[in-house]
Amino acid sequence: GAGVSQSPSNKVTEKGKDVELRCDPISGHTALYWYRQRLGQGLEFLIYFQGNSAPDKSGLPSDRFSAERTGESVSTLTIQRTQQEDSAVYLCASSFKAGPTDTQYFGPGTRLTVL
């Protein structure tokens, strides 16, 4: 079946602009996660959705970052007034349930470059 998809695959923007990143999880997966991978670093957790609610937003680095999920499906991560330090690969993952033993399946990521 189809895996997790993300769009766009690459995004180049100018400092100060807003960007929206999209994630389409695997159909039927109730949990959805956003992570960020900066160059040479491991993945950092950003936010987690259970259904359309976000019980854990602890990883969002600032109030410029927000995310929503609708229809227990698609999620959008929005970064306002982008800064150069926002440059990273943004990864989305989904899992059937939200338990700690459930496997998270990752999308290919969106590479964001802020000039």
Next chain:
Amino acid sequence: GDSVTQMEGPVTLSEEAFLTINCTYTATGYPSLFWYVQYPGEGLQLLLKATKADDKGSNKGFEATYRKETTSFHLEKGSVQVSDSAVYFCALSGHGGGGNKLTFGTGTQLKVEL
């Protein structure tokens, strides 16, 4: 908070060599442990996992044993192939409140040469 430490790369091996990538963790409670792999140009995919102490995860000739006494989850393979060249990430997911997010190590790049 939770953390994962894995050996720095890159690791360069000849084909058919034995592979060990060390991973240790710090966590409250009883985490689940994972190895993810990222092949060149591809997304992150699960390689293997173990959800309780002394469990052994295995896949594609790789294996790792959840050692609670040493808080480790070292990845091993007896005979690596060129096709194993990739970046390997160790990760944990905690049990208890907030036990959904994955905490990752920084990744270890493996290069296998003929």
